[in-house]
Amino acid sequence: MKFNEISQLLDKIATMPFSHVEIKDGDIEIVVDQGQKNEEIVASTTEQSNVDEAIFVVKSPLVGLIHFDQSGAVGTQIIKKQVIAQIESMKLYNDIQSPVTGTVLEQLVDDGELVEFDQELFKIRIDG
Template structure:
């Protein structure tokens, strides 16, 4: 099966109501699972008194400062080599350039996420087994 056909299958499953698709053809095994969507609850809005919002400076303070390690691809983030093992890093850990920080699984391939910086991990911005997008910040290192 060609890559183009696999991508068409993934697209077809993502646009359908199918939540789980599994296929085996020769030595190729394809297993596609959709992330469960959370249903939004809509409530009737009540009038609220106008409030003043602090300047944008307070919003910037909430954003962790430092070098951000971003996702190089779309996939599922894992913070440890296996569910039974300890995470690669935790907040406060010292890391070296090239050290493995986590794994992103894409199309059943495990891709190690390595630090571009030496320093201390000040924030981990994603949860274990969370879907991540290309370019999404994962870690902050100072």
């Protein structure tokens, strides 16, 4: 691994929500420990329109195990930026916030399930 490749890799890692990363490539070992990051992660969304209602699909912003509590249960009224789930990644829990105010129509994954980046998690009907 060349110096410029390592530099690019470190720049990329700095933008990710991980606080600890270990990389091994042959004889080279890179360990990055940035301390606990306490960033708010707002889930990415896609919009689908129906005849009389708007539905947002909340997608996973990262890979990990998803954990739900009652705030993300089907039929629950939620407000924008309310935590609706957490994704455990590299022993860190990252809050997933609702990007909209509305009602949870459907949970698309099970509690404790491994989710992939950009995987659909919730469908939310926008109130308003």
